[in-house]
Amino acid sequence: MEKGLILTDVSLYWLTSTAGSSARSYCESVELWSQLPERSPVPTGVAVFPGDLTVRALAERDNTVIHWSEFGRGGHFAALEAPDLLVQDIRVFFRKLRPVAAGPEGGGRADEGSSSTAVTDGTTALGQSADAANSPSTQREEALATLYAEVLGVDEVGRDDGFFSLGGHSQLAIRLVVRIRSRLGVKVAVGDVFDCPSVAALAERLADAEASGPGLRPMPRGTAAGR
Incomplete structure (x- = not known):
């Protein structure tokens, strides 16, 4: 989230005089505030x-509450002020909820009362690290994950992590496309990022595009476009 986006939203509420109606739900629920x-x-x-x-x-x-974190930097707008901390904390939280691949009998999830229904230490029932399972599995995925991390300003990106779920938006998607074209030399459009936001999905899309046609080739110096 960028400061310009916040300013735009606030301006829309202010200039269109809709701030009051947008907060109407709080007014309608005021009677419930006194009830536990x-x-x-x-x-x-x-x-x-x-x-x-x-x-x-x-x-x-x-x-x-199954997960509680306190941070020394950031603020109320954590997605804007400390996106790296927020994204990492969200990933840690959902790892605790990730179900095991198979239950005690090997035929599905364990019962709700079983301690093996959720991953609490980042390890699956098969002993495989959750981080390892989400690690890029091909050279192309590794290259894309690196570019994702650079554009989004995060430490690392897994193969199943979505570009927009990590804080990406249309402007960053354009920046990502430019880097993919220049670094990897493959043809990619902004629409591909929206259609295939995860590293794994985009890598597969690029592989399909290469199979159906030639990739980008550098133009020799002195060659004018259209000649």
Whole structure:
């Protein structure tokens, strides 16, 4: 998320006088504020950044908190101020919810009461690291993962990680396409990134494109386009 995007959204609310109607749901639910909500059974993760007023006891009272993180940098707009910390924390949270490949009998998920229903330490039931399972498996995937990381400003990107789920947007997609063309010398369009946002999917799309036609070739110096 860019500051310009936030400014655009705020400007739209202000100039069109729709800020009040957008907050109407809070007004309509004011009667419910005095009532204690039922405890949600949904597994919940909490990320606390500087400036956030979060009381852990209250959060755990109303929610099934299975993951709690506190960070020393960032702020209320964590996706803008510390995207690397936020993305990594989200990945850690969902790894705890990732089901094992097979249950105790080898025929599916384990029962809900079993301790093996979710991965809590980043390891699957087969002993394979969750990080290893998401690592790029081909040279092209490795190259694309490197370019993804450069454009998005993150430390690493897995083969199943989506470009937009890691904070990408249309402008960054254009930048990614330019780097793919210049570094890998393959023909790719911005639409390909939207259609195939993950590293693995885009690598497969590029392989199909190469099989159906020639890739980009550098133009000799002094050669004018169209001659």
